[in-house]
Amino acid sequence: MTQNQQILLASRPQGEPSAANFRLVEVPVPALADGQVLVRHHYLSLDPYMRGRMNEGKSYAQPQPLDQVMIGGTVGEVVESRHPGFAAGDKVVGMGGWQLYSVVDAGQPGLLRKVDTTHVPLSAYLGAVGMPGVTAWVGLIKIIEPKAGETVVVSAASGAVGSAVGQLAKARGCRVVGFAGGKDKCAYAVDELGFDACIDYKAHPDLKSLSAALKEAAPDGVDGYFENVGGMILDAVMLRMNAFGRIAFCGMISGYNGEPIPMAHPQLILTQRLKLQGFIVSEHMEHWPEALKELGTLVASGKLKYRETVAQGLASAPEAFIGLLKGRNFGKQLVKLI
Amino acid sequence: MTQNQQILLASRPQGEPSAANFRLVEVPVPALADGQVLVRHHYLSLDPYMRGRMNEGKSYAQPQPLDQVMIGGTVGEVVESRHPGFAAGDKVVGMGGWQLYSVVDAGQPGLLRKVDTTHVPLSAYLGAVGMPGVTAWVGLIKIIEPKAGETVVVSAASGAVGSAVGQLAKARGCRVVGFAGGKDKCAYAVDELGFDACIDYKAHPDLKSLSAALKEAAPDGVDGYFENVGGMILDAVMLRMNAFGRIAFCGMISGYNGEPIPMAHPQLILTQRLKLQGFIVSEHMEHWPEALKELGTLVASGKLKYRETVAQGLASAPEAFIGLLKGRNFGKQLVKLI
Numbered sequence: 218m219t220q221n222q223q224i225l226l227a228s229r230p231q232g233e234p235s236a237a238n239f240r241l242v243e244v245p246v247p248a249l250a251d252g253q254v255l256v257r258h259h260y261l262s263l264d265p266y267m268r269g270r271m272n273e274g275k276s277y278a279q280p281q282p283l284d285q286v287m288i289g290g291t292v293g294e295v296v297e298s299r300h301p302g303f304a305a306g307d308k309v310v311g312m313g314g315w316q317l318y319s320v321v322d323a324g325q326p327g328l329l330r331k332v333d334t335t336h337v338p339l340s341a342y343l344g345a346v347g348m349p350g351v352t353a354w355v356g357l358i359k360i361i362e363p364k365a366g367e368t369v370v371v372s373a374a375s376g377a378v379g380s381a382v383g384q385l386a387k388a389r390g391c392r393v394v395g396f397a398g399g400k401d402k403c404a405y406a407v408d409e410l411g412f413d414a415c416i417d418y419k420a421h422p423d424l425k426s427l428s429a430a431l432k433e434a435a436p437d438g439v440d441g442y443f444e445n446v447g448g449m450i451l452d453a454v455m456l457r458m459n460a461f462g463r464i465a466f467c468g469m470i471s472g473y474n475g476e477p478i479p480m481a482h483p484q485l486i487l488t489q490r491l492k493l494q495g496f497i498v499s500e501h502m503e504h505w506p507e508a509l510k511e512l513g514t515l516v517a518s519g520k521l522k523y524r525e526t527v528a529q530g531l532a533s534a535p536e537a538f539i540g541l542l543k544g545r546n547f548g549k550q551l552v553k554l555i
Numbered sequence: 556m557t558q559n560q561q562i563l564l565a566s567r568p569q570g571e572p573s574a575a576n577f578r579l580v581e582v583p584v585p586a587l588a589d590g591q592v593l594v595r596h597h598y599l600s601l602d603p604y605m606r607g608r609m610n611e612g613k614s615y616a617q618p619q620p621l622d623q624v625m626i627g628g629t630v631g632e633v634v635e636s637r638h639p640g641f642a643a644g645d646k647v648v649g650m651g652g653w654q655l656y657s658v659v660d661a662g663q664p665g666l667l668r669k670v671d672t673t674h675v676p677l678s679a680y681l682g683a684v685g686m687p688g689v690t691a692w693v694g695l696i697k698i699i700e701p702k703a704g705e706t707v708v709v710s711a712a713s714g715a716v717g718s719a720v721g722q723l724a725k726a727r728g729c730r731v732v733g734f735a736g737g738k739d740k741c742a743y744a745v746d747e748l749g750f751d752a753c754i755d756y757k758a759h760p761d762l763k764s765l766s767a768a769l770k771e772a773a774p775d776g777v778d779g780y781f782e783n784v785g786g787m788i789l790d791a792v793m794l795r796m797n798a799f800g801r802i803a804f805c806g807m808i809s810g811y812n813g814e815p816i817p818m819a820h821p822q823l824i825l826t827q828r829l830k831l832q833g834f835i836v837s838e839h840m841e842h843w844p845e846a847l848k849e850l851g852t853l854v855a856s857g858k859l860k861y862r863e864t865v866a867q868g869l870a871s872a873p874e875a876f877i878g879l880l881k882g883r884n885f886g887k888q889l890v891k892l893i
Contacts, residue, residue: 269826444825447821447822451821466821466824466825467825468825469821469822469825472822477819478821478822479817479818479819479820479821480817480818480821481815481817482817483785483789483804483807483816483817483818483821484785484807484810484816486804486831486832486833487804487805487806487807487833488607488833489833490832490833490834490835490838491831491832491833492830492831492832492833493824493829493830493831493832494824494828494829494830494831495824495825495826495827495828495829495830496828497828500828
């Protein structure tokens with residue numbers, strides 16, 4: 218009988234998560250019922266939203282239950298199928314969780330999707346051509362609605378979402394400015410991804426210094442801001458917003474461990490007539506087909522670039538996730554499971 | 556030769572304005588040129604936005620120039636006309652400023668508008684059927700977009716804008732909760748204007764107490780919030796916002812004198828997928844005809860109620876304005892000039 222390995226949420230973190238909040242267990246893979254499919258995961262996706270799910274309180278969605286497999290996106294291969302729509306060997310993307318195998322009720326719409334790896338690598342379906350890419354697309358295209366010649370700013374610029382935001386905005390004729398942590402990430406955003414400028418926030422410990430850097434990078438002000446972090450970067454960007462600017466709130470990672478992150482100058486919403494809007498990509502399913510089509514085409518043709526940080530083996534997932542929250546990853550954080 | 560009295564901005568206030576920031580002068584009314592109209596003002600409107608104009612820095616619009624007549628909405632009567640569209644005796648609304656008379660280039664579109672006082676009192680064109688009423692209409696109908704059964708909250712509930720917001724929302728089948736300063740204003744909002752509940756923020760000195768009162772008044776959470784004040788009330792409302800709630804930023808009077816008014820929990824924009832949008836009614840001229848039509852009909856039929864606080868004489872305008880910023884007025888603050 219095939220053995221499965223799973224990582225469960227053992228306890229809820231107070232502040233920063235630690236390895237002790239997780240527990241690895243080994244259980245047998247159950248036999249399939251009619252309509253089910255067994256998937257062997259090749260990659261697990263690690264994403265900042267998972268930190269929110271680990272809290273008890275109200276966040277995006279239901280909290281992650283204790284003593285159950287951590288949720289997470291996965292890509293892999295069907296190894297056994299009792300559903301007519303899937304066959305052994307099919308490459309699939311789904312929400313398999315932090316484990317080596319998942320048993321999926323393949324008839325339920327949206328749980329499992331076959332993908333074509335001829336021109337797009339399997340792992341990209343967890344990144345640029347997956348949830349992070351669509352997140353970038355929806356926030357940028359549907360909330361920020363950038364026009365050619367406008368200035369778009371994105372934080373966590375070298376990450377899975379931020380790198381796609383910047384490249385999609387460049388393709389629409391915008392000036393693009395990123396925030397990232399460290400010289401290497403900033404150099405990558407400018408030299409590889411084509412950003413017009415990138416600010417290393419670690420080199421600017423206070424608002425004054427950060428604001429001066431942004432003023433230099435965005436001399437005509439900011440029309441659209443894609444928010445992934447919150448805190449001081451949000452304050453600095455708001456002070457540079459042009460009239461009728463738009464801010465898409467996608468993430469506020471600086472507050473995910475419970476730190477207070479007040480917004481210093483909300484009156485700018487009024488004086489600059491801003492629109493601020495929060496969104497969760499899973500609530501905009503109507504845009505996924507159009508977004509995935511553009512993202513897939515861009516990745517296949519090499520026009521949308523991305524970078525991956527790959528941890529090896531399921532047991533490395535907790536440390537890799539903790540590192541993600543600290544910005545230790547470079548691009549999309551994955552765990553290779555095979 | 557007719558003498559005019561004018562109030563000029565003599566100096567820019569640091570923090571709260573005082574009478575010393577204004578200067579009353581007497582000057583002769585000039586002779587009319589072709590196309591001009593002389594208006595004798597009956598009422599001057601005092602509005603919170605004027606405080607922003609008194610600062611040097613960037614706000615909604617150009618700052619009020621020093622040593623010039625303070626801007627302001629006025630209603631009055633044409634006493635002399637050299638424009639074919641206006642005749643002596645016409646009742647008009649315009650932006651005549653803090654003075655007894657104004658000379659208007661009546662051919663310039665939007666500067667002067669004739670009004671019908673058969674069913675609507677002249678002063679109402681500065682309130683419920685004027686800029687404050689349209690402000691309420693645009694923020695509520697075009698930004699909050701209330702649906703029947705939803706809960707709408709408005710601050711400064713007994714004021715010129717807030718009282719219209721609440722009554723328009725009630726007419727659309729919403730549960731309406733106000734914030735106002737003092738028992739009398741709250742009783743008026745509930746008993747006269749038909750609000751479902753009104754919270755006296757002066758009786759709740761801290762966020763915990765204010766939040767508890769809001770929870771009781773809005774048991775199903777808040778779907779739309781019309782923001783006139785900012786500060787602790789905004790924090791309390793945000794903590795009660797339902798998913799997909801909308802906040803229209805119309806004013807933040809608690810910060811008009813330069814006080815810091817940080818927003819405590821901007822991460823709620825994300826977790827509750829809120830939309831926050833600032834607006835200025837003069838930038839939405841396309842909605843004025845529809846709004847004025849509804850507001851005029853409602854006032855004429857007695858279905859839209861309002862209250863006025865009337866100061867007597869131009870010289871009383873500075874003190875009345877200072878009182879407005881402190882919430883000493885009850886309903887629309889006017890200055891009677893005749």
